[in-house]
Every structure is written in structure tokens, then in C-alpha cells.
Amino acid sequence: xxxxIVYAHPEPQSLNGSLRDFSVQRLEAAGHExxxxxxxxxxxxxxLDANDSTAQPGDRFNxxxxxxxxFAQGLQSKDIELEQEKLxxxxxxxxxxxxxxxxxxxxxxxxxxxxxxxxxxxxxxxxSDVRWGDRYGEGTLAGKRAMLIVTTGGWESHxxxxxxxxxxxxxxxxxxxxxxxxPGFEVLxxxxxxxxxxxxxxxxxxxxxxxxxxxDELEQTSPIPFRRQNAxxxxxxxxxxxxxxxxxxxxxxxxxx
Amino acid sequence: xxxxIVYAHPEPQSLNGSLRDFSVQRLEAAGHExxxxxxxxxxxxxxLDANDSTAQPGDRFNxxxxxxxxFAQGLQSKDIELEQEKLxxxxxxxxxxxxxxxxxxxxxxxxxxxxxxxxxxxxxxxxSDVRWGDRYGEGTLAGKRAMLIVTTGGWESHxxxxxxxxxxxxxxxxxxxxxxxxPGFEVLxxxxxxxxxxxxxxxxxxxxxxxxxxxDELEQTSPIPFRRQNAxxxxxxxxxxxxxxxxxxxxxxxxxx
Numbered sequence: 176x177x178x179x180i181v182y183a184h185p186e187p188q189s190l191n192g193s194l195r196d197f198s199v200q201r202l203e204a205a206g207h208e209x210x211x212x213x214x215x216x217x218x219x220x221x222x223l224d225a226n227d228s229t230a231q232p233g234d235r236f237n238x239x240x241x242x243x244x245x246f247a248q249g250l251q252s253k254d255i256e257l258e259q260e261k262l263x264x265x266x267x268x269x270x271x272x273x274x275x276x277x278x279x280x281x282x283x284x285x286x287x288x289x290x291x292x293x294x295x296x297x298x299x300x301x302x303s304d305v306r307w308g309d310r311y312g313e314g315t316l317a318g319k320r321a322m323l324i325v326t327t328g329g330w331e332s333h334x335x336x337x338x339x340x341x342x343x344x345x346x347x348x349x350x351x352x353x354x355x356x357x358p359g360f361e362v363l364x365x366x367x368x369x370x371x372x373x374x375x376x377x378x379x380x381x382x383x384x385x386x387x388x389x390x391d392e393l394e395q396t397s398p399i400p401f402r403r404q405n406a407x408x409x410x411x412x413x414x415x416x417x418x419x420x421x422x423x424x425x426x427x428x429x430x431x432x
Numbered sequence: 433x434x435x436x437i438v439y440a441h442p443e444p445q446s447l448n449g450s451l452r453d454f455s456v457q458r459l460e461a462a463g464h465e466x467x468x469x470x471x472x473x474x475x476x477x478x479x480l481d482a483n484d485s486t487a488q489p490g491d492r493f494n495x496x497x498x499x500x501x502x503f504a505q506g507l508q509s510k511d512i513e514l515e516q517e518k519l520x521x522x523x524x525x526x527x528x529x530x531x532x533x534x535x536x537x538x539x540x541x542x543x544x545x546x547x548x549x550x551x552x553x554x555x556x557x558x559x560s561d562v563r564w565g566d567r568y569g570e571g572t573l574a575g576k577r578a579m580l581i582v583t584t585g586g587w588e589s590h591x592x593x594x595x596x597x598x599x600x601x602x603x604x605x606x607x608x609x610x611x612x613x614x615p616g617f618e619v620l621x622x623x624x625x626x627x628x629x630x631x632x633x634x635x636x637x638x639x640x641x642x643x644x645x646x647x648d649e650l651e652q653t654s655p656i657p658f659r660r661q662n663a664x665x666x667x668x669x670x671x672x673x674x675x676x677x678x679x680x681x682x683x684x685x686x687x688x689x
Contacts, residue, residue: 185481186493221478221538224442236443238530239585273495276544277606278535281478285538311596328496332670336682339568339661339671345683346606348598349534404596413589414596425593426602426683 176394178202179265181212183272183283190371190379191273191326197383198269198324201390210261214282220254221285227252243293251292258290262316267393268360270350271324273371277346287354296358304412310357312403317359320393323347324366324386331369343367348427352401361398363389400432433651435459436522438469440529440540447628447636448530448583454640455526455581458647467518471539477511478542484509500550508549515547519573524650525617527607528581530628534603544611553615561669567614569660574616577650580604581623581643588626600624605684609658618655620646657689 180198184191195211202209212219225236228245229252245251251259262268272279279287291297296316300309309317325347327334334343347365355362366389368374368382389396402408408420421429437455441448452468459466469476482493485502486509502508508516519525529536536544548554553573557566566574582604584591591600604622612619623646625631625639646653659665665677678686 185479185495188492189494215479215481219479221542222442222472223532223538224472235445237446238442238532275480275495276541276548277610278541280480281538281542281545284533284535284541285478287533288538291533330669330671332672335672337673337686339666339673339687340610341605341684341687342682345602349603349606353534353597353603409596412587414587415589415592416594416596425599427598429594430596430598 176266177208177210177264178267178269178393179210179212179261180269180271181214181283181286183214183270183280183286185215187216190368190374191271193379194324194326194368194382194386195271198271198386198390201387205391210264212258212261212286214286217254219282219286220252220289221282223285223288227255227289239293239298243298246292246294252289255289255292258286259292259295262290262319265319267320267322268316269322269324270355272326274325274327274346277340279350291354291358299358307404307411307414309359310404311352312356312359312401313405314357314359319360320363320398321355321360322363322365322389322393323350324368326368326371328371329369334367334369345427351399352427352430356399356401362401363393363396363398402430402432433523434465434467434521435524435526435650436467436469436518437526437528438471438540438543440471440527440537440543442472444473447625447631448528450636451581451583451625451639451643452528455528455643455647458644462648467521469515469518469543471543474511476539476543477509477546478539480542480545484512484546496550496555500555503549503551509546512546512549515543516549516552519547519576522576524577524579525573526579526581527612529583531582531584531603534597536607548611548615556615564661564668564671566616567661568609569613569616569658570662571614571616576617577620577655578612578617579620579622579646579650580607581625583625583628585628586626591624591626602684608656609684609687613656613658619658620650620653620655659687659689 182195199209225232228250230250272283299314302308332338333340336342351362439452456466482489485498485507487507529540556571559565589595590597593599608619
């Protein structure tokens with residue numbers, strides 16, 4: 176299987192760097208092909224702007240429309256094109272990052288914004304009052320799997336159902352559902368390592384053990400059962416759950432079967 | 433009052449640009465002092481890295497510890513220092529941005545990561561088994577107010593309680609609670625403008641009317657009643673809600689009184 180790891184940590188000699196190296200070795204030892212997009216090492220351009228297209232600049236930069244035009248006409252920056260090729264090559268995509276301020280680092284957010292072009296990751300398929308595009312379960316990346324590897328300084332209890340930071344599944348929902356399920360990925364449960372300030376050799380070995388098992392089972396693990404937009408459960412174009420689907424449920428969890 | 437608008441859109445001649453201009457005029461006409469950090473115009477460096485400190489680079493870059501050292505010893509990059517000064521100057525801080533992939537644009541996320549230094553926005557106060565820092569309602573920015581101005585391409589129903597994207601309040605929770613309440617801000621309800629692809633003159637006038645009213649009432653509006661970490665409602669150090677606080681409630685909303 177082809178695995179792409181998109182990795183966002185500034186220091187190779189860090190816990191994240193060690194986990195990344197471990198993952199690459201484990202996957203390669205199992206016979207997989209692995210590519211790593213090491214965003215800091217690549218000096219990835221984090222900011223989406225008019226320079227993302229090689230077209231002559233117009234009067235006004237429009238993030239969506241300019242992206243659409245650049246994608247359709249082959250005018251995207253080379254760095255964007257290369258990442259899209261890696262996504263198409265991959266069977267499984269892993270995003271690995273430290274949780275900074277309850278989301279991904281800016282450099283990875285900028286990877287999403289720039290690589291997820293209009294026509295590639297959104298604006299795909301028919302958009303009308305009866306069909307709202309190929310998204311949330313359908314799209315360019317359908318049939319592929321994705322998984323997050325996340326580290327946090329906070330404790331597991333801080334991210335529990337009644338923990339002060341909010342439940343980790345809810346914090347990750349905009350990424351897992353809004354960024355990964357959206358263009359079609361099947362999303363596996365995340366691998367989260369908490370309390371990174373206190374990782375000694377024993378805890379690191381334990382973490383590698385648990386992570387290794389998750390990597391060994393990438394092809395068998397059941398994905399999070401996010402609902403599919405176009406499977407009859409949502410009103411279109413309001414895109415609210417139909418009254419008979421999970422009646423009384425609301426919030427993020429209503430979108431998981 | 434002193435108002436800082438941190439603004440993240442690449443095109444001045446956009447809906448966001450027009451709303452920004454409107455806000456500045458409205459606030460100045462009411463006698464407030466206004467500063468705008470226009471991140472794209474400033475070519476804000478989005479990526480947190482070892483160059484954020486003028487100290488001699490060590491063997492390994494440690495995002496928190498290097499930030500702590502740079503802040504404590506006056507070795508931060510000038511651009512970071514200037515933004516911290518603006519935050520200290522402001523009575524109210526407005527973050528204005530288009531919702532991209534269910535969060536803030538990378539350039540604004542990078543502003544948070546770099547400006548929110550260890551010792552400034554986190555790692556403030558006593559950290560022990562009985563006290564977990566001055567945060568979530570206390571901290572350097574306590575006594576100040578903050579508000580989001582957000583635009584989305586999607587419809588309001590897509591962000592409703594049973595809307596496919598998830599409720600807007602939950603999508604914004606990691607920002608409003610995790611980034612604004614955390615260092616002490618009182619957070620006002622957000623101003624959200626939906627369906628930006630369909631803003632004609634009439635809807636723009638309506639939006640300005642509604643936004644203008646919110647700006648006129650900045651000092652009177654009741655903040656979102658996020659719970660305070662150190663007010664006796666959380667177990668320390670587990671930082672879970674005590675059993676008698678909102679029993680049975682879980683998820684983001686449990687942290688709102």
C-alpha cells in the first residue's frame with residue numbers, strides 16, 4: 176500500500192520526529208511504500224494568496240475562483256501540484272502534528288488551504304438545489320483512508336468528556352469530518368499521545384507499541400462511521416439531518432452513525 | 433476605548449475588506465481608537481520556528497521552552513513584540529476572518545502561535561497539583577473583551593444544530609474558548625455572515641446594519657459565560673468538571689454556565 180505522511184513539527188529531534196521515524200520504519204518493514212511531506216523541512220509556504228497561481232494577476236484576488244481557474248487550467252504553483260499528486264498516489268494519508276491551540280499548526284493548515292484546490296477537494300460534482308456536490312463521503316479522495324497522529328501537552332483527562340479543553344473527538348471533528356471526510360477519505364480513529372512533557376523511555380516504548388499496532392492494522396481498522404451527505408439522510412439544500420434520522424440528536428456526534 | 437482588529441483576508445476589495453473598512457469607520461465615529469493588524473498586508477510570518485527568537489540557536493528547537501526564554505529575556509522577534517504590545521494596549525480585540533476549512537486561515541493561526549508566547553498567553557501563574565496556571569478566565573489579557581467576525585460560504589442551516597458542518601458555536605469553540613477565554617478575554621457572541629457568495633447591495637447593507645449595532649454595543653454586550661478554571665468548578669489537576677457541576681452534561685457546552 177502507498178502511505179503519505181504529512182508531518183508538521185519544526186524539530187527533527189523531537190518526540191514528534193521520533194514518532195515519525197518510527198512510523199516510516201514500521202510501515203516500510205511491512206512492505207508499504209512511504210512518502211513523507213515534512214512541511215517544515217520543505218519550508219512549505221503556509222499562506223494562501225495570489226501567488227498560488229501562475230496566471231496573470233487579475234484586479235481582485237478571489238481565493239475560490241482563482242483556485243478553480245488555476246486548477247482547471249494547469250496554472251497551479253508547482254508545490255501545490257506535487258502535493259496533489261502525492262494525495263492521488265496514496266492509499267492512506269496520515270497527518271501528524273502537535274496540537275497547538277486546539278488545532279493543527281499553521282503550516283499544516285496552510286497545506287490544506289493551498290493543496291485543497293477548488294475542483295480538487297471542493298467544488299467537485301453537481302451543485303444545485305437537488306445535489307450539493309460530491310463531498311462528505313464522496314469526492315476526489317474517495318476510497319482512500321486517512322488517520323491523524325496527534326500529540327498534546329495536556330493530560331488525557333483534560334480532553335475527556337467533561338475535561339476543560341473539551342473532548343478530543345470534538346476538537347478533532349473539524350479536521351476529521353471537515354477536512355478528511357469532506358473530500359472522500361474514510362477516517363480511522365486518531366492516535367493521540369497526551370502529556371508529551373512527561374515522556375520517558377518507558378512511555379515512549381509504550382507509545383511506539385500502541386502506534387505500531389495501529390499502523391499494522393491500517394487496512395483492517397473500521398473507519399469512524401461519518402454519515403454520507405448524498406445517502407438520503409440530509410435535506411438538500413438545507414443540509415440538515417432529516418427529522419427521522421437520529422431524532423433529537425444534535426451537534427457533531429449527530430453526524431456519526 | 434482602544435480596539436484592535438486582527439484581520440486575515442488576502443484581498444482588500446473583498447466582502448471582508450468592506451466589512452473591515454466599515455468597522456473601522458463605525459468605531460472611530462463613536463470615538464474609539466482603532467488599530468488594525470492586517471496580516472496579509474503586513475506579510476505576517478505564519479510559521480512558528482527557531483527564528484522567532486534572536487537567541488543563539490541551541491541544538492534542538494523546543495517550541496515552548498524557546499518561546500519562554502525569548503519572552504522572559506526580551507529576545508523575541510520584533511514583529512511578535514509589536515503584536516503583544518497591541519494586545520496590551522487594546523480594551524477589545526476583534527479577530528476577523530473568512531472560515532476556511534472550518535477554522536481560521538493559516539496566517540491568523542500563525543499569528544496566534546507566535547504572538548501567544550509562553551509567559552504571555554500560556555504558562556502564566558503557578559502550575560502545580562493544586563493550581564493549574566492563570567488561564568481559562570484569568571491571565572495576561574483578563575479584563576479585556578474579544579469578539580469574532582466570521583464569514584462563511586455555507587448557509588446558516590449548514591451550521592445549524594443538525595446542519596452537516598456542525599453547529600457554528602461548536603466549530604468556533606476551540607477559538608472562542610481555547611484561544612480567547614484561555615488567556616483571560618471575556619468573549620462576546622460572534623458576528624457571523626453566511627452565504628458570502630450571495631451578498632448583493634441589500635444584503636450588504638443589512639449586514640452592516642447588524643454589525644454596526646454589535647460594534648455600538650461592544651461595551652454592554654454580555655459575554656459568553658464560559659466557566660472559570662480556578663473558580664472551584666473543576667477538579668485539579670484532572671481539570672474535569674466536579675460531579676455536582678452540570679451533572680450529566682458533557683462536551684463543549686458543559687463549559688458554559
